Amino acid sequence: MTGFEARPIGRVESPLTDLASAPRQADEGAPTAWLVFDEAVAEGLSGLRVGDQMILLTWLDRADRGVLRVHPRGDTTRPLEGVFSTRSPHRPNPIGLHRVEATAVEGRRVQVRHLEALDGTPILDLKPVLDEDVGRR
Amino acid sequence: MTGFEARPIGRVESPLTDLASAPRQADEGAPTAWLVFDEAVAEGLSGLRVGDQMILLTWLDRADRGVLRVHPRGDTTRPLEGVFSTRSPHRPNPIGLHRVEATAVEGRRVQVRHLEALDGTPILDLKPVLDEDVGRR
Numbered sequence: 001m002t003g004f005e006a007r008p009i010g011r012v013e014s015p016l017t018d019l020a021s022a023p024r025q026a027d028e029g030a031p032t033a034w035l036v037f038d039e040a041v042a043e044g045l046s047g048l049r050v051g052d053q054m055i056l057l058t059w060l061d062r063a064d065r066g067v068l069r070v071h072p073r074g075d076t077t078r079p080l081e082g083v084f085s086t087r088s089p090h091r092p093n094p095i096g097l098h099r100v101e102a103t104a105v106e107g108r109r110v111q112v113r114h115l116e117a118l119d120g121t122p123i124l125d126l127k128p129v130l131d132e133d134v135g136r137r
Numbered sequence: 138m139t140g141f142e143a144r145p146i147g148r149v150e151s152p153l154t155d156l157a158s159a160p161r162q163a164d165e166g167a168p169t170a171w172l173v174f175d176e177a178v179a180e181g182l183s184g185l186r187v188g189d190q191m192i193l194l195t196w197l198d199r200a201d202r203g204v205l206r207v208h209p210r211g212d213t214t215r216p217l218e219g220v221f222s223t224r225s226p227h228r229p230n231p232i233g234l235h236r237v238e239a240t241a242v243e244g245r246r247v248q249v250r251h252l253e254a255l256d257g258t259p260i261l262d263l264k265p266v267l268d269e270d271v272g273r274r
Contacts, residue, residue: 003142003143003144003145004142004143004145004196004198004259005140005141005142005143006140006141006142006143006230006232007140007229007230008140008141009229009230041205041229043205043206043219044205044206044219044220044221044228044229045219045221045222046206046217046218046219046222047218047219047222048219048221048222052222053272054221055234055270057194057230057232057234059141061141068178068180068181069180069181069183080183081183081184082180082181082182082183082184082185083181084181084182084185084191084262084263084264085182085183085184085185085189085265086264086265087264087265087267091181091262092144092146092178092181092262093143093144093146093194093261093262095143095194095232095261095262097192097194097234097264097270099269099270099271099272114269122141124230124232125221125228125229125230125232126221127221127223127224127234128222128223128224129272130224132236132251133192133234133236133270133271134236134270134271134272135190135236135266135271
């Protein structure tokens with residue numbers, strides 16, 4: 001089966017520059033970062049406001065796509081688990097999912113807090129959080 | 138800038154077969170469906186249990202990738218809005234995000250309720266829901 005072309009629409013600007021210093025999840029001290037969108041998609045940002053709760057999708061381009069089992073949270077004392085029960089970046093389609101709040105919007109630059117993505121990470125999409133995402137129907 | 142190849146790892150099996158009858162969001166009467174994973178990634182499902190709260194990522198292969206503004210919820214009486222402030226399938230990278238609960242796990246088939254994806258929709262990823270996804274830190 002052939003695949004689909006996911007095209008970067010921007011990049012993360014962050015002080016996080018290496019995997020070793022990257023927190024595993026956003027609650028572990030991730031820094032403030034900027035989402036810098038390409039001019040070609042800037043129109044898609046209209047209506048975005050400070051305070052909006054969003055889901056950012058990225059492409060974790062340094063991940064290993066051949067991995068199907070991992071030690072949860074990288075802890076080798078824990079048994080291997082299927083990647084789909086973990087948030088490991090190593091998975092067949094290494095799409096990062098990050099809940100973020102827009103803390104500043106300056107043209108096609110959007111500031112967010114607590115983002116655990118490395119500097120330069122390609123952005124694929126940005127979506128508003130819906131009630132059903134957080135388990136409310 | 139070149140893109141990345143998103144490879145389908147399975148398909149949605151659903152009674153929903155056309156866009157006209159598809160609910161816009163999962164709270165609008167979406168049916169029970171099966172996620173059928175390819176044999177090649179079956180190992181990645183180990184550890185998945187009934188009752189697990191998951192985020193399913195799909196590739197909305199019938200979407201228009203050239204759209205940057207839409208009428209929210211398809212309502213043409215409402216002003217156009219940037220796609221990144223909406224959940225429209227029409228967007229540069231048409232990745233569908235669906236909060237689901239595993240209601241049955243039978244080998245590489247996973248049953249979920251309230252899924253608004255059409256029959257045959259390619260699956261890209263499945264991830265567990267984290268506290269931070271739902272706004273708890």
